[in-house]
Amino acid sequence: MAVPAQPLPGYFYDELSKIRVLEPDTAQTTDELREECKDFVDRIGEFQSLVGSFIGMVDGLAQEVEKEKMKAIGARNLLKSIARERDSQKQQLQALLIEKKMELERLRVQYESLKQVEQDQQEITEDFGLK
C-alpha cells in the first residue's frame, strides 16, 4: 500500500504508516527529549540518594566528633579536678605531716629528758663507786 504523501493537512504518517498529529521530526525530538528527561530524572534521583547517604555519613561524623569533643572536655576537666584533688590531698598530707613533726618534737624532748635522767643516775652510781 502506498503511503499517501499528505493525507490531510495537519496529519502525518510515520514510517510504520500510522497516522500522527506531530511532524515526524518533532515527534522524534520529543521522543528524544523524553528519553533524556527520564535519564535526567534517574540521574538526579541517583544523585539525591548519593547526597542523602553523604549527609547521613557527615551527620554520623558530626555526632562522633561531638562525642569526642565532650570526651575531651570531660578529660580536661577531670585532669583539672585531679590536679585540684592532688592539691587538697597534698594539703591534707602536709597538715598530717606538721602534726607528725610536732609529735616527733614532743618525743624528742621526752627522749632528751630521759637521757638526762639516765646520765644523772649514772653519775650517782659512779659517785657511790668512788666513795
Next chain:
Amino acid sequence: MRLKLSYQEHPKHSELVSCVTWGSSSELYSVGDDHLILKWDFKSGETTQVAPLQKGTYVTHIDWLPAQAAGGGRKQSSRPEIFVLTCTDGRFLLVSSLGRVEKAVEAHKGAVLGALWSHDGTALLTNGEDGAVKIWSRSGMLRTSLAQSASPVYSTSWSPDSDQVLYTNGKSLVIRPLQPAAKPTHWKAHDGVILVADWSTANNTIVSGGEDRKYKLWDCYGRCLYSSLLHDSPIASLSWSPDGELFSVGAFNTLRLCDKSGWSHCLEKPSTGTIGALTWSSDGTQFACACSNGQTLLAQVVNRHLEWHNLEAVVGEDSIIRVKDVLTDAEERLELHDRIVKVSLGWGHLVAITPLQGFIYNSRNWTTPVTFDLKTTTVSLLLLTDRHFLVADNVSGLLVYSYEGRLVSTVKYPRGSVASLSVLTVSISVDTIAIRDKKEEKVVHLFDVASGKELREGKPLCHKVEIVSLSLSQSGPGSQRQLAFLDQNHDLFLTLVRETTPTQTYQTVSLGGMVGSIAWNDSTNMLAAVTDGRLAVWYHPLVAFTNKDLLPQTLVRQEDSNFKKSAQLVQFVGNCCVLRRDDGALITTSVSPFPAILHQYAASSKWDAATKLCRFVKDPALWACLAGMATNARDLNTAEVAYAAVNEIDKVHYIAEIKALPSAECRNAELALFSHRPQHAEAIYLQAGMVYKAIQLNTDLFNWERALQLALKHKTHVDTVLAFREKHLTELGSKETLAKFIECQGKVKIDWDTIRSKIENEENRGLQ
C-alpha cells in the same frame, strides 16, 4: 592518744546532717536536712527513724534535756524525756523522745541558731540570727531577753555554775551574768567572726573558734591561754569532753583531738565535708560528728597511755588493754568485752571500769581480775591509793573500794554534785579524802576513808581565797597527813589534816607563791611544784609545822630545767618527776634519791644510819631534813648534830639546853616550844601537873590574860603573875588596860621576896 573513726558505708541521711546529740541512755540522735530524726544504737548497729519532720522545717540545733534533771532523781523517772529542736523559721520545738512535738514556740526573728539546757535542766538558752539571747523556762515560757546585739549570735554556752552565759558577738566573746545589774565581760577574741564557743564545766576554761581559722583557749576572765596554728578552713564545731581533759575541733574535712592545754593529740582528715556539730557521750570515751555529706561519724578515743613505775598500759581498740612490764619485757593482754570508760594504774594495781562493772587487776596476777558491780554506766572519777580506790558516779555518789573489790565506805557527800568533781578538786590518800566544795570554792571538806564521815565533826577547812587544786600526801602515818592546796593567786599552802590533838581550825602554812601545779611523791612525803617555770621539790614539807625556819633549806630548785611557764606536773613517782610542757611534751627529771632513803630511815628510827647518809651525801638540804625529822621524832642527839651541820648555832644551844632538862615532860614541852607550838607546850605542862611552868610560859610570851586565867583557875601564883605584869608595865611606862588585872589589883599583895622564894621552890621541885 588516737581517734578511731567509724563511717557508714552509705550515709543514712540523704542530705547534710545538721546536728547530733546523745540521749539519756547512750544512744545517738541525729537530724538532717532531709527532715528525718534518726536514732542510732551503736551496740546493735541499728538505726531507727524517730519521726519525720514537716516539709520546710530545717533544724539547726538539737539538745537533750540533761538526764538528771529529766529524771529528777529517781522519783519522777516516769516523766517523758524531751529534747529541743531549733528551726530556721524562728521557732524552737520541744519534742518527746518518741518524736511527738509537745510544743512549738516562736522565739526569734530569722533562724534560731542554738538552744542549750542549763546544767540542771531548769532553763533553756536560745540564740538567733536577730542577735538576741533569750532564756526560757522548761515549759517554753520566756523568762528574760538577756542580750540584744547587732550581729547574729552563732553560739552560746552556760557557765559551770549556770549563773553566767557566754555568747559570741561578731569577733568578740561576751560573758553575761544572769543578774540584771551585773556588768558583762566583753573581749575581742578572734580576727574573724566567731562561729563556736564552749565553756567546760569541769575545768572552767572556754574554747572558741571562728572564721579566722584558729581555735583559742580562754580562762573565765578573758585571758588567752592558747592560740592554735592556722587551719585550712574555718573552725565549724568545738566541744569539751565531760571530764574537761580533752576537746575536739571540727572543720572542713578535718577533725582534731586536743588536750585541755591546747596542744593537739591527733589530727584526722576524713573526707566527709564540713563537720558542723560535735557532741561527746556522757562517759567521755567517744563523740559523734554531724557531717555535711550525710555521714554521722563516730570517733572513739583510743590508745590512752598510762605509766606507773615499771608498768606501762595502753588502752587500745576493741576493749583491750596491753600492759607491759618494762623490767622484764613481759606483755599482758587484758580483754574486757565491753567499752572501757575509765582506767587507772597505780600502786601495783590496774582498775578498769566498763558500763555497770569494774575490774581490778593485780600486777602480780594479770589473769584473774576481781570484779565489782556498778549502778550506773558513767563514772566521772577514778582515783587510786595504796590500799583503796575511789569511784565517783552520779547515782551512788563517792564510793571507796578495797582492791579485793569490797566496798569500804560511802563518802557522805551530796550525790548531785559528784559530776563536777575532777582530779584537781578531789584527792584521796590511805586514810583521808579531800574534796573542794562545789559552790564555796574556798572550802575543803575532809572525810575519813574508813567511815566516810567528815573529819572534826563536819567542820570544813576554810581558806580566804578560792582554791584551785588540792592534793593529799600519800605516805607516812595518819598524824602526818598533809594537804597541799593552791589558791587562785597561785599561792601554795600546807595543812595538817589529822593532828593527834586537833585544834579548832585547820592550821595552814604558806609555802610560797607563783606555783603552777603540785604533786606528792607516791612513796615518801616529798612535795614537788612548778614555780616560775622551774621545778621545786620540798624534801620534807612537814618541817613547816615543826620548824618553819628550816623550810627554805629543805627546798631544792632544779636550775637547769628547760620547760616553759605553764608546765604541769603529771606525776612524782620514785625519784622521777614527770611534767607536761605546754606543747604537750613529757619531760622526766630526776630528783636526788637520798631524801627518800632518809625518809625510810627516819620512819624506822634508824638515826645512826640517817646521820651516816647525810655525812656521805654532804647536802645541806638533807641535813635540814634530818634536823626536822629528828626534832619531830624527839631524837635530840641527832637533831643537835643536824642543826650543827646546817650552821644553826642558836638551835644547837637550845637543844643542848633541852637535853639537860631533868624530866621527860619538860623536854617534850620545851621541844614543843622549840617547834613554835606554845599551846601544845602548855597542854603538856598542865597534863603533867606543872602549873607554874605553864604560867611561866605564858608570862614569858607576854600572854598575860592566859597566865592570870591559869593562875586563878589553879589558885596558885596569882601574885607572881601580877608582879611580873606590873614590872612589865613600869618598864614600858604604860598603864594597866586589861580588865581582869584591874579587877585583881589590890586584892593580892605583891611581895617580890615571897615570889622569888616561891619560884625557887618550884624550880627545885622540877629538878628533883
